[in-house]
Amino acid sequence: MLINDGVPTKEDLEKVFPSEERMAKGPVSVIECFQKIPCNPCVKACPRGAIDIGCDINNVPSLDDAKCNGCGICILRCPGLAIFVVDKSCSKEFAIVKIPFEYIPLPEKGQLACGLDREGKELGWFEVTQVISGGGTNMTHAIALKVPQELAMEVRNIKVGGYK
Numbered sequence: 001m002l003i004n005d006g007v008p009t010k011e012d013l014e015k016v017f018p019s020e021e022r023m024a025k026g027p028v029s030v031i032e033c034f035q036k037i038p039c040n041p042c043v044k045a046c047p048r049g050a051i052d053i054g055c056d057i058n059n060v061p062s063l064d065d066a067k068c069n070g071c072g073i074c075i076l077r078c079p080g081l082a083i084f085v086v087d088k089s090c091s092k093e094f095a096i097v098k099i100p101f102e103y104i105p106l107p108e109k110g111q112l113a114c115g116l117d118r119e120g121k122e123l124g125w126f127e128v129t130q131v132i133s134g135g136g137t138n139m140t141h142a143i144a145l146k147v148p149q150e151l152a153m154e155v156r157n158i159k160v161g162g163y164k
Helices: 010-016 041-045 073-077
Strands: 028-031 083-087 094-101 112-116 122-132 141-148 157-160
Touching: 028 073, 041 073, 073 083, 073 094, 073 141, 094 122, 094 157, 112 141
Parallel strands: none
Antiparallel strands: 028 083, 083 094, 094 141, 112 122, 112 157, 122 141
């Protein structure tokens, strides 16, 4: 349960996951922000106006996935590391998942990284297809991984090194 262990329930996730129909159209952000706190960097960062919190800065953000093109700027601006991007349209076997990453060393394009689920369990080793810098003083990067379609909504973190 989220409040006890930081892991959202299946019901929590179902509320924020885009439909399979939307995911088939191309990259789209997924916002796993479930607690009301005063925060809005994702709203301000989105160039398409796809993220909204309404009148109260304490509201959780909502995504208009029809406006979202999955650019990932919101990933780099979210201080809670609660946003990722999924692109299930690139192939029948694989999806591209962009996740926030704030550790060093940074992985490199072409390197393998161990994908982790929301509880930190290993899901397998996946190719890093892109490393996106947050730029400036922002230390959040986005790491794009090529993962099997069935794991696209499960990979939420990585560990680097130790591949055997």
